[in-house]
Amino acid sequence: MQNQSAKMDTLVETKLMLETDLQCYHCGEPCTDHEHVVGDKHFCCQGCQMVYELLSENNLESFYAQRERSSARQDASQTDRYAALEQIEIAEQLLDFREGALCKITLHLPQIHCTACIWLLEKLYKIHPGIHNSQVNFLRKEAYITFDIEQISLRKLAELLASIGYAPDFNLSDLGRKDKPKRDWKLLYQLGVAGFAFGNSMLLSFPEYLGLDHLSESYFRSVFGYINLILALPVVLYSAQDYLKAARANLQSRTLTIDIPITLGILTLFFRSAWEIVSQTGAGYLDSLTGLVFFLLIGKWFQQKTYHQLSFERDYQAYFPIAVRLPGGDTKSVKELTVGDHILIRNGELLPADGLLIRGTANMDYSFVSGEAIPVSKRPGDQLYAGGRQNGEQLEIQINRPIAQSYLTRLWDQDAFRKDKEKQHVLTTNKMGKYFTLTILTIAFLSLFYWLRIDTGMAINVFTAVLIIACPCAIALSVPFTLGNALRILGRSGMYLKNTNVIERLREISCIVFDKTGTLTESRENLGVDYEGTPLSATQKDQLAALCQQSGHPMSKAIAAWAGSASPAMRIEDFEEITGKGIVGRIKQHQFQLGSADFLDVGPLLARQAQVFLRIDGQYFGAFTVHNRYRSSLPQLIEQLGPQYELHLLSGDNDRESQYLSAYFPAQHLHFQQSPNDKLEFIRSLQNQGHKVMMIGDGLNDAGALQQSEVGLVIAENTNNFTPASDAILDAARFADIPGFLEYSRGSNRLVIYAYMLAVIYNIIGLSFAVQGLLSPVIAAILMPLSSITIVAFGVLSSRILAQRKKVMISQS
Amino acid sequence: MKIIFVLIALSLLIALGFLISFIWAVKNGQYEDDYTPSVRMLFEDQPEGESTEV
Numbered sequence: 001m002q003n004q005s006a007k008m009d010t011l012v013e014t015k016l017m018l019e020t021d022l023q024c025y026h027c028g029e030p031c032t033d034h035e036h037v038v039g040d041k042h043f044c045c046q047g048c049q050m051v052y053e054l055l056s057e058n059n060l061e062s063f064y065a066q067r068e069r070s071s072a073r074q075d076a077s078q079t080d081r082y083a084a085l086e087q088i089e090i091a092e093q094l095l096d097f098r099e100g101a102l103c104k105i106t107l108h109l110p111q112i113h114c115t116a117c118i119w120l121l122e123k124l125y126k127i128h129p130g131i132h133n134s135q136v137n138f139l140r141k142e143a144y145i146t147f148d149i150e151q152i153s154l155r156k157l158a159e160l161l162a163s164i165g166y167a168p169d170f171n172l173s174d175l176g177r178k179d180k181p182k183r184d185w186k187l188l189y190q191l192g193v194a195g196f197a198f199g200n201s202m203l204l205s206f207p208e209y210l211g212l213d214h215l216s217e218s219y220f221r222s223v224f225g226y227i228n229l230i231l232a233l234p235v236v237l238y239s240a241q242d243y244l245k246a247a248r249a250n251l252q253s254r255t256l257t258i259d260i261p262i263t264l265g266i267l268t269l270f271f272r273s274a275w276e277i278v279s280q281t282g283a284g285y286l287d288s289l290t291g292l293v294f295f296l297l298i299g300k301w302f303q304q305k306t307y308h309q310l311s312f313e314r315d316y317q318a319y320f321p322i323a324v325r326l327p328g329g330d331t332k333s334v335k336e337l338t339v340g341d342h343i344l345i346r347n348g349e350l351l352p353a354d355g356l357l358i359r360g361t362a363n364m365d366y367s368f369v370s371g372e373a374i375p376v377s378k379r380p381g382d383q384l385y386a387g388g389r390q391n392g393e394q395l396e397i398q399i400n401r402p403i404a405q406s407y408l409t410r411l412w413d414q415d416a417f418r419k420d421k422e423k424q425h426v427l428t429t430n431k432m433g434k435y436f437t438l439t440i441l442t443i444a445f446l447s448l449f450y451w452l453r454i455d456t457g458m459a460i461n462v463f464t465a466v467l468i469i470a471c472p473c474a475i476a477l478s479v480p481f482t483l484g485n486a487l488r489i490l491g492r493s494g495m496y497l498k499n500t501n502v503i504e505r506l507r508e509i510s511c512i513v514f515d516k517t518g519t520l521t522e523s524r525e526n527l528g529v530d531y532e533g534t535p536l537s538a539t540q541k542d543q544l545a546a547l548c549q550q551s552g553h554p555m556s557k558a559i560a561a562w563a564g565s566a567s568p569a570m571r572i573e574d575f576e577e578i579t580g581k582g583i584v585g586r587i588k589q590h591q592f593q594l595g596s597a598d599f600l601d602v603g604p605l606l607a608r609q610a611q612v613f614l615r616i617d618g619q620y621f622g623a624f625t626v627h628n629r630y631r632s633s634l635p636q637l638i639e640q641l642g643p644q645y646e647l648h649l650l651s652g653d654n655d656r657e658s659q660y661l662s663a664y665f666p667a668q669h670l671h672f673q674q675s676p677n678d679k680l681e682f683i684r685s686l687q688n689q690g691h692k693v694m695m696i697g698d699g700l701n702d703a704g705a706l707q708q709s710e711v712g713l714v715i716a717e718n719t720n721n722f723t724p725a726s727d728a729i730l731d732a733a734r735f736a737d738i739p740g741f742l743e744y745s746r747g748s749n750r751l752v753i754y755a756y757m758l759a760v761i762y763n764i765i766g767l768s769f770a771v772q773g774l775l776s777p778v779i780a781a782i783l784m785p786l787s788s789i790t791i792v793a794f795g796v797l798s799s800r801i802l803a804q805r806k807k808v809m810i811s812q813s
Numbered sequence: 814m815k816i817i818f819v820l821i822a823l824s825l826l827i828a829l830g831f832l833i834s835f836i837w838a839v840k841n842g843q844y845e846d847d848y849t850p851s852v853r854m855l856f857e858d859q860p861e862g863e864s865t866e867v
Contacts, residue, residue: 059859115852122853138849188839196832200825223818227825308846 024048028070051164058126067116071165081162084323084331085155093175093333094154094322101150102132107168109161110720112141121166128152128160139308141720171722172334172352173317187304190239191297197231197239198290202781204228205287209778225277228286236270240293258433261440261472265292268467285468288780292473295788299480303500305487310719310729312498316387316409316700319368319722320352327396337399345395347579353386353399354406360395364388368699369408370675371517371652373628387700392579408700411676416684416708421727422501425710428749429479432756433472440470447771458773465775469766474759474787478752479504481795486748489803494731495741496719502727505710506745508692512641513683513705515697516651516661521628523717523732527558528629533614533622536563540616543587546570547594551583555612555626559594562624582612591617630660633736638664640739646691650674650682652701680704696738700724737808744806751798755791762787 022031025041026048036043038056043049051071055063084090097104112121117136121143124134130151135144143166147157158168204224206212236244240263247263250256266289273284311318323331325344332341334352342358345351351364362378369387378384384397386406403409444466451459483500490497497503514520536544541563548560550572575585582595593600593615600613602620614621631637641647648669649661655672662670671682679695683705686693695702695709698716703724706712712726715735723729730738766783769775802808838844 062859115855118849118852119856136849137846138852139846183845185839185844188844189836192832192835192839196828200828203824204821220817227821 024070025064026051026071054127054164055120058123060120060123060126063116063120066119068114072111081167082155082158083325084333085158086153087323087331087333090175090323090333091149091154094170096144098149101148102146103149103154104144104146105154105157107143107145107158107161108141108170108174109143109166110141110169111166112136112138112143117166120164124160127164128157131157137308141309170322171318172320172322173314175322175333175335187297187301190241191294191301194235194239194290194294194297197235198287198294201228201231201287201290204231205283205777205781208283209781221283222277222280225280225284228284229274229277232270232273232286232289235290235293236266239297240266243296256434256437257427257430258436258472258476261433261437261470262296262476264437264467265470265472268464272464272468283777285777285780287777288468288784291781291784291788292471295473295785296476299477299484303480303484303487305484305491305499307491307496310496311723312727312729313725314722315412315703315725319350319387319700320403321350324349324352334403337403339399339402341399343397343399345390345397347390347392347394349390351384351386351388351390351397353403354401355384355397355399357382357384358396358398360393362390362395363392365391366652367517368701370701371515371699373517373521373653392581408676411680411704414677414680414704414707416680416704421505421710422499425501425505427479427501428504428752429476432475436470436472436475440466443470443767443771451773462771462773465770465773466767469770469775469780469783470763471759471766471784471787473784474762474791475756477788477791478755478759478795481792482752482755482799483748485796485799486744486751486803489799489808490741490744493737493741493808494734495737496729496731498727502711503745503748505692505727506694506742507749509645509694509711509742511646511648511686511691511693513648513650513686513693513695513709515679515695515699515702515705516649516657517628517653518698519696519702519715520634520649521630526629527554527626529558529562530625530627531562531622532625533620536621543570543590544592544594544614546572546587547575547583547585547592550575550585551577553577553583555624556583556594558626559612559624591615593618631735634664637736637738641742645694648682648686650679650705652676652679676701676704680708683708697724740806740808744803744808747802747806748799751795751802754798755794758794759787759791762790 022042023029024031024044026043029044031042031044034042036046036049038049038052041052043052052061052064055061085094092098095103095105109121111117118138121136122134124131124145128151130149131145131147133146136142137144143161145157152160161168204227207220207224243259243262243266246257246259250260269285269289269292273286273289276282276284320334323333324337325346326332327342327344332343337343337353343355357378357380359380362382362384363375364378364384365375366372366385366388368389369385375391383400385408386401386403387408401407444463447466448459448463451462479500483503486503487497487500545560545563548556548563551557570587572585572587575583577583578595578599581599582593584591584593584595586592594612597611597613600615600620602613602623612624612626614624638647646669647665648671649665650671652674653672655670658667658670658672671678674682679702683693683695687708687710693709694711694713695705696713696715697706698714702712702714706714706724706726711728713728713730714723714726715730715732716723717732719729719731730741734741762783766775766780766787769779
């Protein structure tokens with residue numbers, strides 16, 4: 001009997017081995033059986049098959065031909081994920097617009113990754129008649145959908161999208177999104193008007209440049225002059241508005257910024273030209289005026305680089321869900337939760353407010369909100385905190401603090417969130433502007449007094465000429481183009497900065513503070529595994545890997561990776577995953593049990609936290625310790641940063657790894673068990689000692705420190721995920737390049753100084769014409785664009801060369 | 814030579830037309846997303862009702 005069944009097993013196994021090279025047509029994972037087949041296409045599960053059927057019914061099969069890689073595996077488990085959308089108050093707050101039954105909504109679909117996704121998502125109207133139109137914004141991973149809410153409810157729409165693989169993601173900050181102001185296009189309008197005036201003005205000034213004006217009839221000059229005047233008016237009143245307003249504000253507050261010489265230049269240009277044209281004594285310099293404003297606005301535009309897929313401004317609301325489940329099946333909007341409410345939290349769900357655990361065993365993962373790497377076990381009667389994620393059975397919790405006053409969210413009441421870092425930093429441009437204004441005014445008045453003794457007319461001529469030619473333009477363009485280009489180069493290399501102000505602030509940093517969990521350690525997806533116990537044979541490892549692959553839990557995945565890849569022919573019978581406890585399954589008549597200490601009943605001697613135990617056929621084999629891995633580039637990073645900066649570690653976790661870490665940080669710079677508030681206070685104390693601090697973190701618990709420090713850098717494993725408000729976001733893959741990026745930023749600031757020197761040279765040349773009274777419109781018209789273009793070219797080229805020198809540029813397409 | 818005034822007036826009008834189109838395009842939201850339209854225009858039209866299997 002035994003022999004026969006063994007033979008049967010081998011036969012069955014061989015048969016399977018021949019046939020399970022089959023890949024699911026939808027998600028690419030291996031198919032373990034023939035249950036899901038349509039025509040000649042195989043699928044690994046019901047979910048994937050259903051997507052295919054839905055698409056082919058609506059003539060959308062060419063989606064499969066167009067996409068670049070397999071879609072994600074369909075998770076058909078949670079059917080009431082979008083139950084909260086049935087509530088009309090919640091739905092209304094999510095919509096962008098509603099008129100009668102017609103609704104428009106912006107949905108965030110993180111699974112958008114290729115052109116086929118755009119193609120498919122814009123064809124939604126074919127799948128359901130209630131959907132009128134859908135438009136995708138690829139970079140933001142959003143879809144704008146117009147639909148009839150009476151034909152398809154918001155919940156059904158979300159479920160439809162989930163069923164084709166694009167499950168929409170909702171968070172608390174989506175409620176009330178309507179009230180957020182739309183993007184301001186004023187700069188583009190101003191640029192358009194200035195460009196229009198500049199081009200036409202130059203054309204009309206051609207006769208003046210070529211000296212032809214005296215050949216033709218005299219009224220040409222005056223007519224062209226008046227046309228120029230009309231063109232220049234909107235430029236001064238509309239396009240240059242922001243500079244004029246800023247200069248007035250500066251005068252009132254008695255500060256000196258670059259806006260003052262700019263305004264002085266613009267107004268002098270305008271009034272002197274107007275005088276010349278009206279009194280018919282000259283052609284005016286209006287082409288230089290419109291050119292000046294045009295170049296300044298281009299500089300402003302270039303300096304603003306926005307990354308659509310990122311946000312530098314998120315608070316906890318973008319992390320929390322929009323609704324929670326109540327006992328009894330209803331859902332309630334998180335905004336309406338009050339003290340005393342009872343809510344249910346399932347496996348993988350987030351707790352949105354502080355509360356008392358009423359029923360269930362909690363296994364709370366606080367790593368994102370406190371930095372504790374190991375989930376904490378809690379019993380009924382214990383206090384639980386907002387932001388924790390449950391890994392285990394369903395819990396019933398009684399809310400005992402309003403959301404805005406929970407232990408975590410109270411952090412946002414701190415003053416640090418109200419101060420404006422950018423206003424506190426004195427921009428290099430403004431520092432330069434101060435010297436510039438004073439020098440120019442001195443030269444202007446000196447020349448005035450010199451010429452007054454000779455010829456009054458000439459004196460005024462020279463005075464205004466000095467103010468016109470002393471181009472603050474070149475100075476005003478140095479930072480936008482040099483640092484603006486540096487910003488773009490860094491962005492292409494995975495380091496995204498909020499704006500050029502951040503690069504300027506990086507120059508003064510003397511101290512770097514690191515968070516531990518998630519910053520110095522790799523993400524939860526990438527865990528290290530240590531095994532202690534009876535060694536496993538190769539077959540046993542194989543079987544273990546096959547068992548673990550059936551589970552999506554990060555620990556199972558880690559152990560599967562440790563055990564090696566299982567051969568695809570492994571058949572697992574009676575597989576069961578008990579959330580919060582472990583997994584069991586039978587392979588080749590061997591019973592495998594992998595799980596927590598009490599699940600496997602290993603006894604108090606062996607049971608320790610963060611360990612997963614293994615029994616094969618009831619026999620205890622050993623224990624796996626799964627731990628966070630430190631980033632491999634950490635030693636090198638510390639070595640490179642150590643000499644230049646004072647390094648500190650602030651962690652919300654306990655000090656069990658202090659011995660390992662003291663190899664990298666001086667012992668007195670290691671701080672553990674830091675609450676989010678402690679972190680903020682620590683940064684403040686460093687600043688009181690005179691340091692300028694850069695904080696590197698990744699989670700909500702770093703939010704306060706990130707805000708308080710001069711520069712806050714967030715490490716993101718996946719830029720699609722939530723990142724707390726910061727000044728810079730770094731792709732985790734580029735962690736090792738932090739010293740290089742910092743050096744590059746400092747270098748770029750030096751380049752700006754060189755650009756200023758170039759600007760000074762131009763000014764000297766121009767001034768030499770001006771003080772002699774030789775400044776004709778044509779010379780002004782040549783010098784101004786020439787200096788601007790040189791500065792632009794210098795800024796862009798030098799930042800690029802510096803990047804190559806510092807080996808910063810590794811482009812990512 | 815006086816014809817040049819007519820020509821200048823005309824050219825200014827045309828330039829003004831372009832300016833207005835630009836302002837209209839910005840107001841219309843055409844600059845909100847400058848990447849997706851480049852992908853969208855390369856999609857092929859499908860004849861209605863036919864199977865699209867490649």
